[in-house]
Amino acid sequence: MEELSFFNRELSLLQFHKRVLHQATDASLPVLERVRFLCISATNLDEFFEVRVGGLIELIERGSGTTSFADGMTITQTKEAIAEQAHEFVHQQYTVLNEQILPLLRENGIFILRRDEWVSDQINYLHDYFQSDVLPLLSPIGLDPAHPFPRILNKSLNFIVSLNGKDAFGRNSGRAIVQVPRSLPNIIELPSELVSEGRGFILMSSIIHHFMDELFVGMTVLGCYQFRLTRNTDIFLDEEETDDLLRAMEGELAYRQYGDEVRIELADNTPEDQLEFLLNRCEVGNRDMFKVNGPVNLSRFNDLFDLIKDPAHYFPPFTQSVPRAFKRYDNYFDAIRRQDILVHHPYESFSTVVEWIRQAAKDPQVLAIKQTLYRTGSESPVVDALVQAARAGKEVTVVVELRARFDEQDNVALANKLQRYGIHVIYGVVGFKTHAKMLLIARKEKNQLRNYVHLGTGNYHAKTTQVYTDYGLFSADKSFGEDVYRIFLQLSSMGKMSKMETLLHAPFTLHRSMIRKIQREVDHAGNGKAAHIILKMNSLCEEQLVTELYKASQAGVSIDLIIRGICHLKPGIPGLSENIRVRSIVGRFLEHSRVFYFENNGDPELWLASSDWMVRNMFHRVETCFPVKSKKLRERIIDDLKLALADNTHAWMLDGEGNYHLVQPESEGECVDSQAILLAQWAASS
Template structure:
């Protein structure tokens, strides 16, 4: 009997359901619920672009081989559309019956155009004439000899208004579409005596004033629609002489790729619906009917509307780590001992400071760094540019294949290159996803290497929203491995002879299987055996089978998995000793942490990689051992804390769905993320108090 394996795509949809469940909670502040609803919609956009797009390509190629769960591409697509249909219905029921009425009570109200007063109509008309009309470019729809609409290239993930036009003198009918550029805000505010913030949706404004774009014709009907195109288009690296140029072609190809989803209101006129399906080459499987405004991901702006702080969670500002002394050089701090930071509870500022100090430090000779996803206004890239301009040897491995960040990475790589940095566009055939920065500094006549190794991107914006771990060290063996790593990825040598770091795709998966097997063997011998792991996704069949064998041998396996989990928990034969929880809270759980008991001499790791085939076999990743006992204990406490959560945690069930963990009678409520923030705040206050009680004399300069 084969080992049970849950379908990857359906497991992801259940993760998105857990996010939607947060929006459904009436005990959360209103705009936090709006935020979670917007996240579910944004997640769904990417899911259709990448996962559904890939499955459609498999189906069209004639592939019928089942995935490890036993489902063919066709069966997966059918199951996805059924599950998505239910989720979309739930999203709009929540929006229409709960969120919009609650927002109206709080002074946030979307208004319909035909409900506006004369004064409001004039106000909206002025906005349209001044700020919208000049940016609109209507596109005519051509009909073939059979009366069907010819395909028309329309932009993906943008709101588009379809129009039926009538020529008054002849009664002739034709069709046109009006794409609404992303630069135009979704909400057009209107003054209202009753509401603090009243507005109309931009698509309603464009539809109302569509006559202005077609002089001499009458717009007799309109509907809004939105297209999602296949984003699963990979660069052909084997034939690419110029990877940057090839990536530009991939970005262009995505704009012209096949439609994988067509969103349209349920009340769209039948003929307009038919025309939209024809111009987008969409069939019934691609059509998603919305009972309200489409493109719910744009509600994120509404969630952060100024002036409504009372409708949001209290701020949890990042705290200064007790290991960081304000004003001290980061080089001195790291030289005094390894530093472990838990973001965003502890600020990402020390990592930024390290790179900014290195850029201007006369003793720093070289900086080498992997850049996967960076902030739009990145202090890190600015620091690397400054370092290059200051004559330091700067090497940046910029991963051009970071999906949906390719254009930004191309632009920033060009800036770095112009400043004099050496640029490497990743590794041929693999994505470079490792999070590593190496700084070489001259100290006392010798070279010393400082390394930052982490689980998250070098992105100061997401560092405030994602939970990650940073490890800062100047231990020689880690510096040695960091140098080997960069030599391998820039010089096309092999990822071999590492003393501490465990790289993928060469060594990480074998090492993980070895560690799991070690716990399995100890359990068979009647010895204590335990595995704790925190990952975003678990999909690799070999890792799953190894965990099943560990469970069968009696190993206690506790997994904290935010998203995809293809392992089936709760199976009496395979996984009776495996517990899987998922925590969805205000911060996105992103850190990867692994603990193996190892007979009482534990091995603890942080990593850039999830337990997925793509990460372990088709990406350049790093798993970093944490050897300091105090830091090990801290990471184990972090891992164990999530299994105490009875507020934001859900337990994964054998059928792949989730069940929120409720506190037992008499048990106090415990929320892991709140616990981490309170810990960080108390530690920061204690360190600040300690410093205020310490007198430091001025010492005369020599």
Template sequence: MSMPHDNLLNRELGLLEFNRRVMAQAEEEYLPILERLKYLCIVSSNMDEFYEVRVAWLKDAAQNTPERILADGSTPAEALAKVSAAAHELVREQYRLLREEIFPALRADNIIFLRRNEWDAAQKAWISDYFFRELMPILTPIGLDPSHPFPRLLNKSLNFIVELEGADAFGRESGIAIVQAPRILPRVIKLPAELAADGADTFVFLSSILHSHVQELFPGMLVKGCYQFRVTRDSDLSVDDDDVKNLRTALQGELRQRQYGDAVRLEIADTCPAHMEEFLLHTFALQKHDVFRVDGPVNLVRLMQVPDFVDRPETKFAPFQASLPDILEKKTPLFDAIRKGDILLHHPFQTFQPVIDLLTQAASDPAVVAIKMTVYRTGTDSVLMESLIAAARAGKQVTVVVELMARFDEEANISWATRLEDAGAHVVYGVFGYKIHAKMLLVVRREEGQLRRYVHLGTGNYHPRTARLYTDFGLMTCNEEIATDVNDLFVQITGLGRAGELKHLYQSPFTLHNMITTAIDREIEHAQAGKPAQIIAKMNALLEPQVIRALYRASQAGVKITLIVRGVCALRPGVEGLSENISVRSIVGRFLEHTRVFYFYNDKAENLFISSADWMGRNFFRRIETCVPILDTKLKRRVIREGLKVYLEDNTNAWEMQQDGSYRRRVARGKGRCAQDMLLQEYTG
């Protein structure tokens, strides 16, 4: 039985709605100004990936399967038209906000971005010296003619199209040249303090420097115009299942081509004349709706580096010191502390350090005989990976399941896989066709003549930097049954054989989806029997149609359902006769909400789980995921309060989803309550 299309919302439009909520943070005048700038940069970063992956997919579908009907009932071409209109509206508002609010507010705080017409004589002299010293030697202008075809431009690189008049030394009169800005150079340059007025932090754009000196690149010719542009390309990777013998080798070949995929978006300066725009569109085989004319830098992501150059605490969020669990504050040795009882970590309010300590201590502990770990995203510089390498070199049995297909982290993961193998670790790439998204760490230690297993299971990646920026839960335990489940999962991933029955854990692609739908059906039964029935779930995305269908049935049966979905949600809440008992809210704040928590009242049993999985088709059926119950009563109460209830009380950063997929900001009545601030206050003082 298929679901009526008008009961599902479009995924891509939902992602754009999320970006609107992020951009709304940049509008908040009470936030520190450099944090507002960061939110604007995050929107640009999100839009880059949106075009590289989702729009690229839509374009491919529109071309190759035009009759396909998407989940919301639209064809790919229809969806693409709606997405393009919404994206252009969002970007227009983004640049208006930058010009009319962010830049003036920065200037009011003595953080100044100088335009070319504002440079004084001393500044012009310094900038000219910078051009000839740092830029000129590494620029390669390319005049277009039969011997110099249009250059192969990297994905998202900054480029300039230059209109020329006259003939060069060889008599060539092409009229057009391309100048590529070297990626190694910063896109914003801070002027020396002596050139800044009144102690201001003063910046100029690399594009402004090149614009002002572009004539130097074409001596004897007249530069009629110079316009920045940037092309975004399809960056999703695919490896042919039937033609791959070594995944790492195959992926390395794909990565070399990623930067040169098909063009999907063109960003150009709003001053670029129509004939130059048409030339670029023809060159990249794009249509008019693929063009974004912007009044400002074509790549706002690069402004993310500006806060690093400004030493003004009042322009940024106040720093905080993440706390330790009480038992670790008492300096109890880590393995001893875990034996005394399960430890719950709530990042970033509580530090990620115990996870790092678990691995670093295991690497040097002579009692530890084996370590097993999954790696999805961990960064290019990771103390965790270094500890695994040290453990392998120390002769311990180290097994690392590295997900090579973690989008945009493929190169880093290939590098770590190579280093781990060189150190003597067993490195496997999971199960071909299924991404390893589970977050599992298993340490085997010999104690009093017997082996004891210690486990960490989390909702977030083993990435110390993002653990300070994302909200996540992690559970440290030596519960033997959970440890056995985790070990069985590692054996299942690295070896061959059928999936066995687990005691406590649920996993994708085998049991997690069925557990969720069964738990929903159980609440329906309770409601039909006249008992209280309730579901509260927090996740990053909700798209899977069977789960949405089950939630609709539960609503119709009278189950109270509260969903906290950070990003895209295909479910329509509050529709009479369909979902009037379902409410959906989204929290966008200082930290990226990343926890996955599932609560089912179950006739007072209150079943509670934390998971690595969102409620999406890929998480249920095309990834290896874990979902672990919180068994300890005290920890269960903590997760319910910290992971769910405080977010339902939030009236500052909360957005309530409407039936049509739009969102309305929750307006505080009386005292404002911000979930993240409350947790910061509780754990960091």
């Protein structure tokens, strides 16, 4: 397969962030939901620089800049292309903010007041607030030989201040740095009596800026300018040389905020001398400097969600449903024993998982609970239920993945908490992240041990299950139970790989099994039989699997891909991929489920998985992939896939040049919003 048969991974990810930003321009969405998408695009870009760009810079510094990726671009070329597209992206963000979001907020009576709009009563109120709540927390640093340029905290908001005059000690370096404490709110609301119309809000940065001279008594503040530094936040652990992974992770987390510099954002009115000074001190090049026309760090507008309660500005609320099967029986074990039960989040409630563990904690027949936890959130009802079970005398074992990116701090605290309650905590296998989503409950029934399982495509995180689309399957299937038990045994002990009866799992059988299933469709197409593949996942960038999909297309297999984010594959290329279509759905909810459908000549197979088709998932993580055995449930998920393929409201089609085009309904055709239809079908309005 030629190099140019693949799209660049990093640029493909940037394309996804652009599709998220586009949601902020959608006039059909409530105003604060548009603000939310703008903020998401900002935090996405932060993470992109912290991880993806940071990783590229590391490779370049190691002398790997000329190394080529599968798409034919070198690391240096990729970095340059990112810089060009990222600058365009940031310009689009601030254009959306200034030309759409802020005027729209004002139309709805929500005023983000600039300093030049403040009237005397407001200034007096803000001055009192500054004196009582802000000034005591500020620690300005005058720059002189005794106070060198400080180590700037990752993503903290700062001011560089131009000064004139001498302080009490006769010093005058002409510059100072003021960091905005993270303990302060990003936005405050003015009392209603101080606002002539609507509601008035003030950015904390505006307050500090306005009263900056009170930090430098006797000196003249000539100007102050916002800036923000982004650092490489990847954590490196030499696991082979680490005796205690928990202790090592705790140590490394302290250094995360001070990694190498990868980007600087500045107010676009920053004078040239201050700009050059910051670039020099922060060791950032011009290509990694972003001048912005507005507040630095757009994600600060997230605070509006806690301040504004008007339901007219949000998506209509809904109530997540509970499968009827759970309502028919006194306990969940009776329901699961009779049939496999599927839940589709966020349309159906994640509370079913929590309730099941709570029932297990009280059930005298339950002997043991085993669960994997990758991301749970700081306040987790799942963890509380597991603690209840341990206190009730159940044998509870939890696999905690300490290295879940950006959740490491929470997971370290989680591991310590679980151990305090006598829960067995293990950290998986050295060199392999445990990304599988598994819950096993062992119950003694009629003097025999029966294993009940929950397998999912997403994390056991109560909050994200309200906004991420994922599937979860409850089952008492014997082969499921035995296979899940074997995987837990692998994670907690040492030994050879156990042979699975039903499940596929990475890093052992998943990759080659997917290749065989693709090749089986090729054989069917070659014999004139029905051959169709539908794959839904977050990312597709494992080269061998992409190559096999190309071969399948060339053999006449019809292939539909629903890839939310990164996609290496080029669709619609004559002689290569003319039978492949790629779409991405970006809507109210984050599409997160992994579903693999193979037509198999009229005897379809449908698999759910914790894994995307990426190198890391296939070879460097512990993942699970499980079949949906129930015909009824299988048909339900196939209907969901068909609905996604019919979406003409929030779907984007990828072309062979790497561009995404928003799918539009035909002039007289019906609008199909797959998420809205599923919401109406499975959830109830609040």
